[in-house]
Amino acid sequence: MAPDAGPLGVAMIGTGMVARTHLLAIRDARVPLRLISVLSRNPGRARGFADEAAKVLGHEVGVSEDLQEIAGHHRVDIALVLTPPDARRAVIEPLARAGKAILLEKPVGRTLEEAQEVVALCEAAEVPLGVVFQHRMREASVAARDLVSGGALGALGLAEIAVPWWREQAYYDEPGRGTYARDGGGVLISQAIHTIDLALSLTGPVSAVTAMTGTTPLHRMEAEDMAVAGLRFESGALGWLTASTASFPGAAESITLHFENASLRLAEGVLRVEWHDGLTETHGATATTGGGADPMAFTHDWHASVLEDFATAVMAGRTPAITGRGALAAHELIHAINVSAETGQQFSYNNLSGS
Helix, strand or coil: CCCCCCCCEEEEEEECCCCHHHHHHHHHHCCCEEEEECCCCCCCHHHHHHHHHCCCHHHHHHHHCCHHHHHHCCCCEEEEEECCCHHHHHHHHHHCCCCEEEECCCCCCCCCCHHHHHHHHHHHHHHHHHHCCCCHCCCHHHHHHHHHHHCCCCCCEEEEEECEEEECCHHHHHCCCCCCCHHHHHHHHHHHHHHHHHHHHHHHHHHEEEEEEEEECCCCCCCCEEEEEEEEEECCEEEEEECCCEEECCCCEEEEEEEEEEEEEEEECCCEEEEEECCEEEECCCEEECCCCCCCCECCCCCCHHHHHHHHHHHHCCCCEHHHHHHHHHHHHHHHHHHHHHHHHCCCCCHHCCC
16 A cells, blocks of 8 residues: 555544544654544534544544545545444445555454454455554553563463453443444453453463353343453463453453463553562553543553554555454454353364354
């Protein structure tokens, strides 16, 4: 893809809760970007957001009437898709056919099958597909990845993944939220997916899962607000995952990895390393991640990093750091957890083919 000289043009599709975070990311990204237009199912909301965006960015922002207008817009290089999961394929298909690079908010789809279809669609159209898994861009996450790939830690033995979050009932009272039809599920696909993605980028693939999920008496919602799973990794390591939005008042998610020579703990934007010889090291800075009643209590800096990398990849013709295909690992684990919970049996990844 070879965009015209000058700032890359961005179209924002969806103006819901996370849209302002992405607006600030566009403003602060260290690459030349220009928000060309916004599109929403609610024209009044789109107009109001475009007016706000113009004030934040210091230039006029248009409002598009439909997807075809964005697909045909010669100044739009990147489509930033922020719609609810139930609208994803219908949005992405015309954009991919038009050759637009697509940066997608998680999840890729409501189900593993949908996610696979979206990835295949973009690959067939030969357009870049990036996913906003911003937790991978934290300083602490990068340091952890470097340590794991460096080899000094030795073999992984045990992984502990915890997402003890809280959401008030009012959060789930919004129409469609926490339903299978709109969101594809509950805490796993809407909240824990970020931590799952980051953990798998460090641990490597899972081979088998034994899980239980459910809705606690603390929420009125269709999908799960609690999940617990035992994990077996291809490397031979074992692990567990717990995820909840019923853990008042909510705490930071954490990933603890126990290797032969050291243990790593990622929590609140900080990596702490404890080596078996007594040495310790710390990377990153403390930051909130939206685990309490306010789901938007987090910085936009990590979103800006995702956007910077994706835009740079588009300009350079390289693969972005976080691709749609790379994001499928998180969807595969969520699928495995759900199937194990539904059947009451261990799920083997050998059964993933044809999912």
